[in-house]
Amino acid sequence: xxxxxxxxxxxxxxxxxxxxxxxVNEDVEGEVVIYSSMYQFVLDMLDEAIKKEFPNLTPGNNGxxxxxxxxxxxxxxxxxxxxxxxxxxxxxxxxxxxxSLELKEAGYLEPVEIEDPADLLRFPYDEEGYWYPVRVCNxxxxxxxEMEEAWAAxxxxxxxxxxxxxxxxxxxxxxSMGNPMSSGTTFAAVASxxxxxxxxxxxxxxxxxxxVMIESGSTAITKLQTGxxxxxxxxxxxxxxxxxxxxxxxxxxxxxxxIYPEDGVVLIPSTVMTVAExxxxxxxxxxxxxxxxxxxxxxxxKLILEGYMHSVFKGMEEIPHGSVDTQWLIDHDLGVDWENxxxxxxxxxxAWTEIVTAK
Numbered sequence: 001x002x003x004x005x006x007x008x009x010x011x012x013x014x015x016x017x018x019x020x021x022x023x024v025n026e027d028v029e030g031e032v033v034i035y036s037s038m039y040q041f042v043l044d045m046l047d048e049a050i051k052k053e054f055p056n057l058t059p060g061n062n063g064x065x066x067x068x069x070x071x072x073x074x075x076x077x078x079x080x081x082x083x084x085x086x087x088x089x090x091x092x093x094x095x096x097x098x099x100s101l102e103l104k105e106a107g108y109l110e111p112v113e114i115e116d117p118a119d120l121l122r123f124p125y126d127e128e129g130y131w132y133p134v135r136v137c138n139x140x141x142x143x144x145x146e147m148e149e150a151w152a153a154x155x156x157x158x159x160x161x162x163x164x165x166x167x168x169x170x171x172x173x174x175x176s177m178g179n180p181m182s183s184g185t186t187f188a189a190v191a192s193x194x195x196x197x198x199x200x201x202x203x204x205x206x207x208x209x210x211x212v213m214i215e216s217g218s219t220a221i222t223k224l225q226t227g228x229x230x231x232x233x234x235x236x237x238x239x240x241x242x243x244x245x246x247x248x249x250x251x252x253x254x255x256x257x258x259i260y261p262e263d264g265v266v267l268i269p270s271t272v273m274t275v276a277e278x279x280x281x282x283x284x285x286x287x288x289x290x291x292x293x294x295x296x297x298x299x300x301x302k303l304i305l306e307g308y309m310h311s312v313f314k315g316m317e318e319i320p321h322g323s324v325d326t327q328w329l330i331d332h333d334l335g336v337d338w339e340n341x342x343x344x345x346x347x348x349x350x351a352w353t354e355i356v357t358a359k
Contacts, residue, residue: 025054025294030284032291033060035078036093037071037184037270038135039237042307049303053294057287060090071095071184082108090280091288092273093134093295095184097124098191098341100131100271110274110285112292120296122314122330123269133269134295136310138236138329139189141165141259144224151230159231161263162193162334166206176213176220177233180352185235188268191341191348192334204355212356225255236265237308240322244308260324264334269312272296 036043043066050057050065059065069077071094078099081087087108092099103109104126111129114120123133143158151158156174159165165175178186193203213220213229217238223229239258246253272295274288275281294300301311308320310329319326341348 025290026056028054028287028290029056029058030287031058031060031282032065032091032284032287033089033281034066034091034093034291035074035087035089036066036068037074037095038066038068038093039241039307040068042303042309043068045303045306046300049299050291050294053299054287054290057291060282066093070182071099072180072182072187075099075184078103082106086279086281087275088281090275090282090284091291092275093270094273095137095270096188096268096336096341097131097133097271097338098188098345099184100126100273101338101342103273104130108276108279110276110280110288112274112289114293114296120314121312122316122326123312131271131273132292132296133312134272134300135270135304135307136312136326137185137268137270138310138323139185139233139266139268140236140239141231141261142221142224142234142239143231143257143259144227144255145257146255147227147230150227156230158259159261160259161261162203162233162266163199163263165231165233165261166193166199166203166210166212169210171210171230173211174228174230175207175210175232176215176223176229177207178217178220179214181349185268186233187345187348188336188341189233189266190352191344192266192336194348194351195337195340198334201351201355204351208356214357221256231259236323237320240308240320244321260329260332264332265329266336267310267329267333268336270309 047064061067074094109130113129114132117125125132148158156170159168180187180190193199194201217234220232220234224232236258239256242256243253272292274285274292277283277285301313304311305318305320310326
């Protein structure tokens with residue numbers, strides 16, 4: 001009887017300790033909705049982790065904490081909601097920092113304190129705590145190594161730079177990219193490449209002259225693999241995901257690879273923001289603060305890496321599967337003038353529409 005009682009007490013103690021370790025933030029309560037442009041499989045991983053870490057926090061979007069949409073599409077949604085004075089979310093995880101600058105200026109954000117951010121982060125953040133980078137997307141080019149000789153026989157050289165991608169006439173009709181009107185990362189790339197200190201609007205004229213196809217990443221990858229495209233502009237994570245999933249399935253892909261452009265990659269540090277209480281859906285800034293701090297934890301950053309994106313942490317040597325060193329990418333980053341992207345968003349979109357899509 002004593003042995004049974006001792007076992008029961010030990011089991012109860014283990015369960016108690018396990019529960020305490022498992023539910024670090026069990027005092028965080030209420031409902032939260034987060035607008036995010038991350039791929040759905042990453043949001044699923046984050047959802048599961050948040051539900052474990054915050055067991056008493058209620059997901060506010062049909063069982064999920066996240067409402068998914070492309071950044072540019074979410075921006076349109078946010079603009080519409082701002083006309084009412086309140087957003088249908090409490091937090092945002094979007095693909096480009098220009099929106100963070102805009103919403104801070106409009107008074108729609110709540111500052112959150114992160115301990116020693118200068119020691120923690122290797123990408124810019126708002127010193128008043130209104131936004132912090134959480135993940136880093138990387139715009140590159142991609143090609144089909146198996147088709148390189150076949151393209152060469154047609155007089156088409158695989159572009160080694162963003163410049164060649166838009167200006168080599170031999171690529172006319174053989175290139176593809178996303179739509180900046182719906183994709184925030186593509187908008188960031190267009191904003192960067194069309195800066196006066198890069199290629200200006202001539203870059204758009206080059207894309208138009210080369211009859212660039214505007215389509216989703218999955219469609220572009222398929223066309224690359226079937227030989228309909230010679231090169232595509234795409235997020236590195238989209239390529240890495242295809243390669244890793246094929247590798248895991250035991251059928252490695254050899255007809256797809258990244259090109260890290262000679263003129264530089266375009267890094268897009270995606271930010272996390274908490275909506276100011278008077279503008280938020282659930283008026284739950286305390287929970288949002290705890291979530292922001294968790295997004296900048298080691299556990300969350302490992303999930304970012306599993307999502308084929310780069311970590312924002314200083315000293316993080318781990319990289320997405322199949323990628324290259326993050327510091328090397330930082331050293332070869334073309335850079336985006338985020339203030340320009342915010343102030344001139346409409347002008348950039350108008351130039352894209354009038355020059356590229358109206359070709």
